Amino acid sequence: SEAAALLKSTGGGVPAAARSALLAVAHSRVAEATRCDGLTGRTRAALLRAAWLALPSLCSEEARAQYQVVQKEILEAADLGAELRADLAELLQAAAEFVRFALLGQPAGSYADGWLLLTRLLWASWRCYWRHPPWRGANLGGWLLLEPGPSCQLWEEAAEAIAAARKAAAGKQDVTRRGDHQEGEAGGQDAEGEEEAAEEDPEEEAEDGPHDRGGPLEAGDAEAGAGNTTEEAHAEAAEVSDAEDEHTLMRQLGPLAPALVNSHRSEWLSSSDFEWLRDRGFNAVRVPFGYWIVSGPTKSDPYVGPGLEYLDQVVDLAEQFGMQVVLDLHGNPGSENGQPPSGCRSKAWTEQHWRRNEALDVLEKVARRYASRPCVTGLQVCNEPSGSCDMASLCDWYEQAIVRIRGSGMAAGAVAVILAVYWYDRLGEFLEVWLPRGNFLRFENIALDLHFYQCFGRGWEHLSHHEHLQVVQRHGQILRSLPGAVVGEWSLARPAQVLATDSMNREFGEEQLSAYRSASHGWFFWTYCDQADEWDLETCFDNGWLPRGGPGFGVERLPRDRAPGGAPQCYAEEEFSRLNRRQA
Numbered sequence: 001s002e003a004a005a006l007l008k009s010t011g012g013g014v015p016a017a018a019r020s021a022l023l024a025v026a027h028s029r030v031a032e033a034t035r036c037d038g039l040t041g042r043t044r045a046a047l048l049r050a051a052w053l054a055l056p057s058l059c060s061e062e063a064r065a066q067y068q069v070v071q072k073e074i075l076e077a078a079d080l081g082a083e084l085r086a087d088l089a090e091l092l093q094a095a096a097e098f099v100r101f102a103l104l105g106q107p108a109g110s111y112a113d114g115w116l117l118l119t120r121l122l123w124a125s126w127r128c129y130w131r132h133p134p135w136r137g138a139n140l141g142g143w144l145l146l147e148p149g150p151s152c153q154l155w156e157e158a159a160e161a162i163a164a165a166r167k168a169a170a171g172k173q174d175v176t177r178r179g180d181h182q183e184g185e186a187g188g189q190d191a192e193g194e195e196e197a198a199e200e201d202p203e204e205e206a207e208d209g210p211h212d213r214g215g216p217l218e219a220g221d222a223e224a225g226a227g228n229t230t231e232e233a234h235a236e237a238a239e240v241s242d243a244e245d246e247h248t249l250m251r252q253l254g255p256l257a258p259a260l261v262n263s264h265r266s267e268w269l270s271s272s273d274f275e276w277l278r279d280r281g282f283n284a285v286r287v288p289f290g291y292w293i294v295s296g297p298t299k300s301d302p303y304v305g306p307g308l309e310y311l312d313q314v315v316d317l318a319e320q321f322g323m324q325v326v327l328d329l330h331g332n333p334g335s336e337n338g339q340p341p342s343g344c345r346s347k348a349w350t351e352q353h354w355r356r357n358e359a360l361d362v363l364e365k366v367a368r369r370y371a372s373r374p375c376v377t378g379l380q381v382c383n384e385p386s387g388s389c390d391m392a393s394l395c396d397w398y399e400q401a402i403v404r405i406r407g408s409g410m411a412a413g414a415v416a417v418i419l420a421v422y423w424y425d426r427l428g429e430f431l432e433v434w435l436p437r438g439n440f441l442r443f444e445n446i447a448l449d450l451h452f453y454q455c456f457g458r459g460w461e462h463l464s465h466h467e468h469l470q471v472v473q474r475h476g477q478i479l480r481s482l483p484g485a486v487v488g489e490w491s492l493a494r495p496a497q498v499l500a501t502d503s504m505n506r507e508f509g510e511e512q513l514s515a516y517r518s519a520s521h522g523w524f525f526w527t528y529c530d531q532a533d534e535w536d537l538e539t540c541f542d543n544g545w546l547p548r549g550g551p552g553f554g555v556e557r558l559p560r561d562r563a564p565g566g567a568p569q570c571y572a573e574e575e576f577s578r579l580n581r582r583q584a
Helices: 002-009 016-033 041-053 061-075 082-104 111-129 152-186 191-199 202-208 230-241 246-268 271-279 308-321 356-370 391-407 424-434 465-480 502-516 537-542 572-583
Strands: 135-139 284-290 324-331 376-380 416-422 446-452 485-490 522-525
Touching: 041 061, 041 082, 061 082, 082 111, 135 324, 135 485, 152 246, 271 308, 284 308, 284 376, 284 522, 308 324, 308 356, 324 356, 356 376, 356 391, 391 416, 391 424, 416 424, 416 485, 424 446, 424 465, 446 465, 465 485, 465 502, 485 502
Parallel strands: 135 284, 135 522, 284 324, 324 376, 376 416, 416 446, 446 485, 485 522
Antiparallel strands: none
């Protein structure tokens, strides 16, 4: 920024040498301001001289010779770790080459050339301060944000609880009627006539009876009761199974919800789960949670909360087992998409329903609470924003979220801020907004979240097994082209038409593990437990579909000589066009 201001103030027609000198001055001022705790004066001087010489070395033989001498001193500095020495040398070179291309126009090149230099610079930058290994993790879906698949046991318990409560309510109503009947006899009234009148009045039973399906249970219905008839139990189970999201389930449960949900949250996770994950090569967990876990429900939402003690629990367990945690605001206030994974399905949802200012407050509270916990290495601001969201407005909010999180104590060297792109068909649109704003250089340690599923939407069922593998390979190329990325969700699910055998599922899993190693920050399988085999991590291991410690589980960094890909690769238009043609 300082270099750009200096150049702008000089007006046009400045000789290249003068421009280089101005940039070198700006570069050196950054180096002078950098803390070098624990380094000798010789090493600090070498770093400062290298900052002065990196850019001129690209334009002058004399400067290049001096730069090589200084670079050798840095690479041999005993007070710098070997990896950091190499990272610093790469950073100086990448910065000089990018500045020369972007501001001096040397050499002339394409957008793809500039993107490659920018990506290389950003990779070199975060490697100097981001010392955590890439995430090799599992999502803890269905724990702090409920969904029918991952939370299937709770759905079953909810059906039983509702059936029992309504049976108890029916019994209480029957006792009341018998009492009224006896009182009528004592008063000399015609009890038989009153019973007939009551039977002819359907409004009372429709309002208070056991077959009222429309709303939540009343407080008096929550007492325990005996079982139900088989037919009624099936009806109650069917009603609960129709609930696609946590919002609907909470309304159906009414006063039963707090006890049931808190029991689910308390029993869902234990140290044995972390031990199981660690033994299979995982080093991280992604924790999807709804905003109500942090602030409690607002705007008359029926959720149960707050529940910050459960986030505390997972952080404590992660520290105990030496694993990393990514906290994922999976359900934003008002929902980011109006779909069940956000906690609330709404066909009437629009972007205006998303209460983004409230979400910023939630993110700030989370950042302040966990900024001092070393195992918390990622904070995701939302999960899957709707494709109908205006990209410029979404990026505005992302900028605000980054500022609030960093200002709350989560520094770039400790925590990555994760921005959801979600479907990669919006990747190009995101970059068209984010790049011109200078945000890749303005914000440090930002990872873009992409979800690679090959089962949702039309057309996937028409691809052969081999074609599915080719899609995965292209996903790896997308990841290699990005400055910072994480595959926040993936699974082994494909349409039934693929007719996948065990060996095909294993090949599909290994291909994804290999491709997702290209994500700078790592990946997370969806999900730790689910009722469907291809989504359930334990089943995938038991069936041999995922190899313990296989390709992609290694936490080593990408080879230093493997530069990221060229211009942002999307392939979305190509792939979805192919799928649409197959569908037609």
